[in-house]
Amino acid sequence: MTPPVIAIPCRHDASGRHHQLPMQGMGQAYLSAVIAAGGVPVLVPLGLDEPRLFRALERTDGLLLAGGEDIAPALFGEEPHPNLGTVDADRDAAEVALARRALEAGLPLLAVCRGIQVLNVAAGGTLYQDIPSQVSGALKHNCFYPEYPRDHIAHTVAIAPDSRLATILGRDVAVPVNSLHHQAVKAVGAGLRVVAQAPDGIVEAVEGTGGAWVLAVQWHPEELAPSRPDMAALFRAFVEAAGR
Ligand code: MN
Numbered sequence: 001m002t003p004p005v006i007a008i009p010c011r012h013d014a015s016g017r018h019h020q021l022p023m024q025g026m027g028q029a030y031l032s033a034v035i036a037a038g039g040v041p042v043l044v045p046l047g048l049d050e051p052r053l054f055r056a057l058e059r060t061d062g063l064l065l066a067g068g069e070d071i072a073p074a075l076f077g078e079e080p081h082p083n084l085g086t087v088d089a090d091r092d093a094a095e096v097a098l099a100r101r102a103l104e105a106g107l108p109l110l111a112v113c114r115g116i117q118v119l120n121v122a123a124g125g126t127l128y129q130d131i132p133s134q135v136s137g138a139l140k141h142n143c144f145y146p147e148y149p150r151d152h153i154a155h156t157v158a159i160a161p162d163s164r165l166a167t168i169l170g171r172d173v174a175v176p177v178n179s180l181h182h183q184a185v186k187a188v189g190a191g192l193r194v195v196a197q198a199p200d201g202i203v204e205a206v207e208g209t210g211g212a213w214v215l216a217v218q219w220h221p222e223e224l225a226p227s228r229p230d231m232a233a234l235f236r237a238f239v240e241a242a243g244r
Helices: 029-037 049-058 089-105 114-122 164-169 229-242
Strands: 005-009 011-013 023-025 038-046 062-065 108-112 157-159 175-177 192-197 203-208 214-217
Touching: 005 029, 005 214, 011 089, 029 038, 029 157, 029 229, 038 049, 038 108, 049 089, 062 114, 062 229, 089 108, 108 114, 108 192, 108 229, 114 214, 157 164, 157 203, 164 192, 164 203, 164 214, 164 229, 175 203, 175 229, 192 214
Parallel strands: 005 038, 005 062, 062 108, 108 214
Antiparallel strands: 011 023, 157 175, 157 192, 192 203, 203 214
């Protein structure tokens, strides 16, 4: 198989750690997971207009939407909740446009954490802006670094037995996952279906209902993949789909 090229939109790094130079980039764990799965990750910078964003997408075989900031609630018709976290308008615009384009084109798409939220909003769905204050009885999903290691198992998920995800992971009950999120899918967007839920009902994965390979998870498989064959298999299945 010719190694498939996987587009990954960058995120802004405002940390100033590089001599105050504004930077863009992507977390090593995503790059490592795609590389280990046989793919060629290609970073797409924020700041491109849509024609050039789509040009980048045309030259790639799959789209990976990674984790990061909260989504601006204006994108799904809500006012900001007091507990809304940091948002990035450039990243929202680029990733929503890329997600819509990938769905239209039938391009394989894997979305992680923020990515499932971007995909859902791109498909017309809505989000809980803050689980602890908006979902009564919810488990603790915001097990953030550095209070918790990024591979901390926070809860299990139950997976729809007839889903692509169940086939990839090799099981459909009590799959242990990490959880570094305080937002979640609320109303599910058009052309998507829920294929995994936490014990409290929070949506933890969706798949496309059409023929294309579209899979999004709320947990962080890239942090688990080095020690979990099932999570490494998720990236291999994505890269293999991109290679077809
Ligand atoms: Mn969770």
